[in-house]
Amino acid sequence: MAEQKRDCYEVLCVSKGASDSEIKKAFYKLAKQYHPDAHPGDKEAEARFKEVNEAYSVLSDADKRARYDQFGWAGIDGAPGGGGGGFGGFGEGFDMGDIFGDIFGGMFGGGTRKNPNAPRRGDDIGVRVSLTFEEAAFGCKKEISYNRIEQCPTCSGQGGTGTETCTKCGGRGHVTVQQRTPFGYMQSTQACDACKGKGKIIKNPCKDCRGSGQTRKSKVIEVNIPAGIDNGQRISLRGQGNAGANGGPAGDLLVSVSVKGHEYFTRDGFDLLLDMPITFVEAALGAKIVIPTLEGQGELTIPEGTQSGTTFCIKNKGIQSLNGRGRGDLLVTVELEVPKGLGKKQKDALEKFGELCEDKHHSKRNSFFSKFKK
Ligand SMILES: [Zn+2]
Ligand SMILES: [Zn+2]
Incomplete structure (x- = not known):
C-alpha cells in the first residue's frame, strides 16, 4: 500500500533554511546514533539509518535540494538520472564501508568485507506514474513499463556450468596484499583479479x-492504484524490482504517484474544496444552484441572505479514504460576484432598490459605521 516518505528536514531535525554545515553536522550525529554497527539486528535503527542517509543524499546536493524544496519527494524519486531512480543506492549495494570509508575513516572498524557468495537482495526500482484527479480519487489500474534485471533463464542464474571455487582467494573474493614501505609493512585488501571478486x-x-x-x-506490469491516493505517495510492489544474487530475494518496485490538478476542486486530505461564484441576487434571495461534484452535476441550496465566503459542507461527497472507511466531504465556499457592465435599466432598478433598503438590511455595515463615527 501507499506510504508517505518523511520530510528530509524533519528526518535530519534541521530547519528549512539550514546551512550546508548545519545539515552535515546533523547528519553525522544521527548517522552515528543509528549506525547498524551500534545496533546489531535492530531493524528500526537500520530503517532510521537509511532514512537519515537518504535525506542527507538529497540535502547535501544543491541541485537535488532545490528540486526537493520545490516538488518534495516527487522531484527526487525516479527523477532524471536513470531507471533505477534514487533508490538504487539503498538496495543491495548498500555497503557501509564504501559510503562511510571516506567520512568516518576507521571509526567503525573499516567495514567488514562481505562474502561474495552470500545471498544478496536485488535493488529497488523507482518509477513514476501520473494520474488524473479522478483516477486518484476513484482508484484505477495502470500499466507500467520498466526495465529490470532478471535471472538469466538460459542458465537459471548460475552464469554457466562447471563452477569452481577460486583457488587464488579461496572463494573470499578478495586478497590481502603486503607491501613494504619506508614505514614498514602495509597491508591492504584488494578484489581478487582471478575471479573479479566473485x-x-x-x-x-x-x-x-x-x-x-x-x-x-x-x-509491463499492471498496478492497482487504490482510491484516495494523493500526490507524492508511493506504492511498493514487493519483489518486482531487480533480481537478487546468489539466491537472494528481488528488490521492490516503488511507484511514486503524481496527481494532476483539477479544473474546479482542490484536495485537503480526503475533503474536496470548491470555490463557487454566485450572483448577488442568488445570495440575497436564496437559490438552488448547480455545482460540480466528482460524480458529475450536483445541487446546492443557498439560503436567503447568504454572505460571501460562507462554506457549505456536503457530507460524503469528497474522496474515498485510503483505508476504505468512508469518504471525505465536499466543502463549497461561495463567492459573491458583484455584477459589472450593467445597462441603464439595471442601474435604475438597483438605485431604486438602494433607496428601499433600510439600516437593518446591512447590519454589519451599519454597526461598523456607528462605531467609526464615535
Ligand atoms: Zn545465463
Ligand atoms: Zn578469486
Whole structure:
C-alpha cells in the first residue's frame, strides 16, 4: 500500500533554511546514533539509518535540494538520472564501508568485507506514474513499463556450468596484499583479479548472459492504484524490482504517484474544496444552484441572505479514504460576484432598490459605521 516518505528536514531535525554545515553536522550525529554497527539486528535503527542517509543524499546536493524544496519527494524519486531512480543506492549495494570509508575513516572498524557468495537482495526500482484527479480519487489500474534485471533463464542464474571455487582467494573474493614501505609493512585488501571478486570461476560461461547469471528485461506490469491516493505517495510492489544474487530475494518496485490538478476542486486530505461564484441576487434571495461534484452535476441550496465566503459542507461527497472507511466531504465556499457592465435599466432598478433598503438590511455595515463615527 501507499506510504508517505518523511520530510528530509524533519528526518535530519534541521530547519528549512539550514546551512550546508548545519545539515552535515546533523547528519553525522544521527548517522552515528543509528549506525547498524551500534545496533546489531535492530531493524528500526537500520530503517532510521537509511532514512537519515537518504535525506542527507538529497540535502547535501544543491541541485537535488532545490528540486526537493520545490516538488518534495516527487522531484527526487525516479527523477532524471536513470531507471533505477534514487533508490538504487539503498538496495543491495548498500555497503557501509564504501559510503562511510571516506567520512568516518576507521571509526567503525573499516567495514567488514562481505562474502561474495552470500545471498544478496536485488535493488529497488523507482518509477513514476501520473494520474488524473479522478483516477486518484476513484482508484484505477495502470500499466507500467520498466526495465529490470532478471535471472538469466538460459542458465537459471548460475552464469554457466562447471563452477569452481577460486583457488587464488579461496572463494573470499578478495586478497590481502603486503607491501613494504619506508614505514614498514602495509597491508591492504584488494578484489581478487582471478575471479573479479566473485569468489568462484565458471568454466563454461553461459552465452546469453556472459556468465553474469542476469539479464536486463523490459517488463509491463499492471498496478492497482487504490482510491484516495494523493500526490507524492508511493506504492511498493514487493519483489518486482531487480533480481537478487546468489539466491537472494528481488528488490521492490516503488511507484511514486503524481496527481494532476483539477479544473474546479482542490484536495485537503480526503475533503474536496470548491470555490463557487454566485450572483448577488442568488445570495440575497436564496437559490438552488448547480455545482460540480466528482460524480458529475450536483445541487446546492443557498439560503436567503447568504454572505460571501460562507462554506457549505456536503457530507460524503469528497474522496474515498485510503483505508476504505468512508469518504471525505465536499466543502463549497461561495463567492459573491458583484455584477459589472450593467445597462441603464439595471442601474435604475438597483438605485431604486438602494433607496428601499433600510439600516437593518446591512447590519454589519451599519454597526461598523456607528462605531467609526464615535
Ligand atoms: Zn545465463
Ligand atoms: Zn578469486
